[in-house]
Amino acid sequence: MGYRILETDDIPGYLHERGHWPDVTDIHVREVSDGNMNRVFLASSTDGTRSVAVKQALPWVRVAGPSWPMSPDRADAEARAYDQIARVAPDKIPSVHGYDPENYALVMEDMSDLEVLRTLLNEGAAYGPDTSARIGELVARLSFATSDFGMDSASRKALIAASVSPELCKITEDVVLSEPYIEHEHNHWHQDLTDLASEFRADTRLRTEVADLRHLFMTSAQALLHGDLHTGSIMVGEREGTPVVRVFDPEFSFVGPIGFDLGLYWANALVSEERARALGRLTDHADQLRLSWEAFEREFRALWPTRVDTFFDDAYLDRFLRRVWTESLGYAGTEIIRRIIGFAHLTDLTTLPDPVPASRRALLLGRELIVRRAELTGPQEVRVAVEQG
Ligand SMILES: Nc1ncnc2c1ncn2[C@@H]1O[C@H](COP(=O)(O)OP(=O)(O)OP(=O)(O)O)[C@@H](O)[C@H]1O
Ligand SMILES: [Mg+2]
Incomplete structure (x- = not known):
């Protein structure tokens, strides 16, 4: 029909x-x-x-x-x-x-008994102990299973081919990973952020680092990603007394760098933290990057002994996870920046009585996460960068 x-x-x-x-x-x-x-x-x-x-x-x-x-x-x-x-x-x-x-x-x-995480956070709710850990586990399980550690080489090549998604990847390549750093009609920002938007466009070091992350996004076929893992793609609630966390809307899925999924989640958590700070109602925001990373790492390490290709040894796992960490920070930075001076903004900030101070802090943190990602070697170093903002 x-x-x-x-x-x-x-x-x-x-x-x-x-x-x-x-x-x-x-x-x-x-x-x-x-x-x-x-x-x-x-x-x-x-x-x-x-x-x-x-x-x-x-x-x-x-x-x-x-x-x-x-x-x-x-x-x-x-x-x-x-x-x-x-x-x-x-x-x-x-x-x-x-x-x-x-x-x-x-x-x-039908998940209408649950609530979108962003909505709850914007209203002042805490994350609770489960949400970020479940997200970290999900990313670990999906990425391990669809990587060359979890899948034989021929099946992986078929998955990569079947998952090619040129139109949606192009949106990310443009909207997230280039437009905010050039003059583009899509970009817009609060008038009191004009100085930072110009400064970012003129920052050649920042631009080269974003180019690196953009090229990685285009070429690194590590694992199947969700592709749009922000707090608006997560529903949470309780069913029969048990906490429920559900990720939805994976239409941007393709085989790409694992750090892109973690980074998007972290960016949205960090922006949510700036909203809460501006309103004087910080709860457990500061724990979320660490909780999701620790759960990701724990789960990925637990799956490692089941890998299909044992040429990849334990020392390689350490190196691989370190790289994922660093790349996740970089992508977190790009997501923060594009959500403030790029095409699509976040209600976390736009609904603040005065979005400017929180947006400035977030923009500067975003740049730090990109340009200093290799120096920020763990969640504690990121905390220092956030608090210094
Ligand atoms: N399975 C579901 N059960 C209940 N409500 C849902 C479900 N799926 C989606 N929704 C509702 O519909 C909204 C839009 O869903 P979704 O984000 O999947 O659509 P979309 O058009 O891809 O959104 P976007 O433009 O953000 O990518 C959600 O925010 C949620 O409120
Ligand atoms: Mg969608």
């Missing part, structure tokens, strides 16, 4: 046809799209015992409409990432009930 764009009223019939919903007389559907890119619908039965979420990629950017075309293949990338994560960390993503490649539509677990 071909690709059809689903509207709210089409969802009952669609779910029935696809075998996800037996009784179309008992279904309530609402659209909850709040991102830029895709449509999301929630469907539930009257008594609430049955519910699912439907996410469809349109052939354009949702908020822009047909004037900004974008391949719906991003839904394939999302389905592929969920498929890989489900093998190693099924409790950390929504369960996927089915993917329909003809309509670029994913039917998955």
Whole structure:
């Protein structure tokens, strides 16, 4: 029948046809799209015992409409990432009930009982002891399993080929890893940050370091990434007294440098910390980079004895993890900067009564993380850089 764009009223019939919903007389559907890119619908039965979420990629950017075309293949990338994560960390993503490649539509677990982490943090909530550790574990499991340590060489080459995602990678290469450092129509910032934005554009050392991270992003096929692991791609809550952490929206997934996933998470945690500092309500913000790194490292080391290629010895593991650490810091820096003087900004800062002091601190920290990433050898050194800001 071909690709059809689903509207709210089409969802009952669609779910029935696809075998996800037996009784179309008992279904309530609402659209909850709040991102830029895709449509999301929630469907539930009257008594609430049955519910699912439907996410469809349109052939354009949702908020822009047909004037900004974008391949719906991003839904394939999302389905592929969920498929890989489900093998190693099924409790950390929504369960996927089915993917329909003809309509670029994913039917998955309804997580509306959970809350987006960014929303909670912006409201003043603490992370709690679990969230960052679960994120570190997820990155370790996904990246180990899809690296040359967890997968035989031929299967890896097939995964790399299948996961090539030129359009979405190009967005990151431009929006995150170059535009903020040049004059570009996408860039915008608070008028009181003009001096720093100009200073960053004129900073040739910074630019060369960003070029290094950008080239690494383009060429380093270490493992399958989530690709957009910010606090708006994480839901948290509690089910039957147990903390739940779910990562979603992996449409930017491709095989790239592991540090990109950790770095995005760290950047968002550090910006959230600056928001809390500005409002005088710091909680456990300072622990999050360390907790996620320690969990990542612990899990990666625990998996190491299962590696498929033992030519990679224990000394190599130490070297590899050190590199991932350093690269993660660099990517964290680029994510902080682009979220303040680049295209898409963060509500963490934009909703502050005065976003300027927190934004300045964050921008300067971002630059430190990029240019001094080789000297910042552990979470404690990063803490010093944050506190000195
Ligand atoms: N499985 C789900 N259950 C409940 N709500 C969901 C689910 N998936 C998505 N949502 C809601 O829809 C919103 C948008 O989802 P998502 O981030 O996946 O879409 P997107 O268009 O890719 O967003 P972005 O433009 O940020 O990339 C989420 O913030 C969340 O509120
Ligand atoms: Mg998305």
